[in-house]
Amino acid sequence: MTTDHLRTPAAVLARHPGDALDKPAAAARALWDALTTADALPPPDTDPHALVALVREAGHHGCPAPLAETLLVAGPLLARAGLAVPDGPLTFARGPLDVRFANVDTASRVGPPGAAGTDDAVHVSGTLSRVPWARAAQAVVVLTEGPGGPVLLALEPDEYRLLEGANLAGEPRDGVVLTDTAVPADRVRRVPEAVLAEAEWRAGLARAALIAGAARRCVELTVAHTAARSQFGRPLSHFQAVKQEEAKLIEEAALVGAAVEAAATALGDPGGAAFAAQAAAAQASASVGEITRIAHQLHGAIGFTELSPLRLATTRLWSWRDEDGNEQAWFARIGRHVVESGTGRLWPLVTGTPAA
Missing domain, CATH: 1.20.140.10 (Butyryl-CoA Dehydrogenase, subunit A, domain 3)
Structure with a gap:
């Protein structure tokens, strides 16, 4: 997709104005389904310049969905970390969490006990505040500090509890509560600083x-x-x-x-x-x-x-x-x-x- 091919997604966005925020999760799903049906969602290898242009259109129309978070933050970070990028809407969060390896490498003598795991599977606890559109996301991509350094992980909706909130415009800014949530190794990656x-x-x-x-x-x-x-x-x-x-x-x-x-x-x-x-x-x-x-x-x-x-x-x-x-x-x-x-x-x- 290039900037010359923005007419279709822009037309879809124009039909889903941002004033429909009384039921934001439903509005986001409706917009995402419309973009998918119109084949207007850019593929992962799209020129980044075109992605930014599409997000500008989303801002112009008050897009009721996490298009910016999906295209410019969560999706690219998942791809960089070598994790699968889901097809649906995504969101992104950063913040301190209690992260422990699910399978501790007891044979490791590097660092304190529990500082190494036999794989990347973890248990996560804590609260992430004001996560954009968390209630409408297929996955919440989280960047936090793990036992051995920064980790990127993808959380699915049934793995956390939501505390619904909103910003001044009424857009969802939700709390994501994790209580000893088990995240499998195929959705966790240790990442460089x-x-x-x-x-x-x-x-x-x-x-x-x-x-x-x-x-x-x-x-x-x-x-x-x-x-x-x-x-x-x-x-x-x-x-x-x-x-x-x-x-x-x-x-x-x-x-x-x-x-x-x-x-x-x-x-x-x-x-x-x-x-x-x-x-x-x-x-x-x-x-x-x-x-x-x-x-x-x-x-x-x-x-x-x-x-x-x-x-x-x-x-x-x-x-x-x-x-x-x-x-x-x-x-x-x-x-x-x-x-x-x-x-x-x-x-x-x-x-x-x-x-x-």
Whole structure:
């Protein structure tokens, strides 16, 4: 799938708007079934650039399903770890859990007792908070610390208890409770430390792509509103002050779109993907405040009403901005990345050019 082939999935997403969140699990299943029937779900070997473009469409339409988590985070991490990637919707979570090997290697003399297993099967206990769309996911992909280092594991719905929750937009953010859950070896992998960093920037890129789509929606709704709404005998869009604010709104949305586009292009470059994704996440989070301020200011009080399509976009923007880290957190990560990259790497990172 390339960006030229987004018409079919975009059309499916448009028929499943994000205002149907009174029964989110059913809405997610309906959308996923529609995408599957239309053969609109991208295969695992899809160009990453096209995956980001599809997630932007999901953000634009307020997609009621974990499309971003599936395509940009959970699926790629499972594939990297050599685990099977389920066909249905997936979600992703990070956090501390009590992880013990199910089959302890009693003959091992490395580390404390229980630090090694005869295979990768584990028992897991603990709670993961605010997991996106957990109630609608076919599997929850979890990255946590195991007895011998980081582990990636895939949990099936009958292996945990749900504590249903939601973000400001009404999207599911559920607690996942594990009580001595047995996870077989074929759904567990020990992973290198680098996967921890990759999971972080992938989650940030997923949120940035969603924000880019919702920002475009705010622009469309605001431009249409000011063109249709009249005051003092002429459309709002004819007033100079309104034109100036609209220009700022379009500029901020364009900044986010450009940053996400650059990150999507960099996904094919292992050396530059992390920095570009962090920059996109930082810019997206930083722009949300101005985008939502202008959009609501130009809509007036009507933009805050329950049935306003603008509210559906802005409440998602406010929620997504703070999930996986706000702009301050991402700017700090960018700073650490630059420092750890060594002297002389800043300019190549910023420009995407080879180091001298």
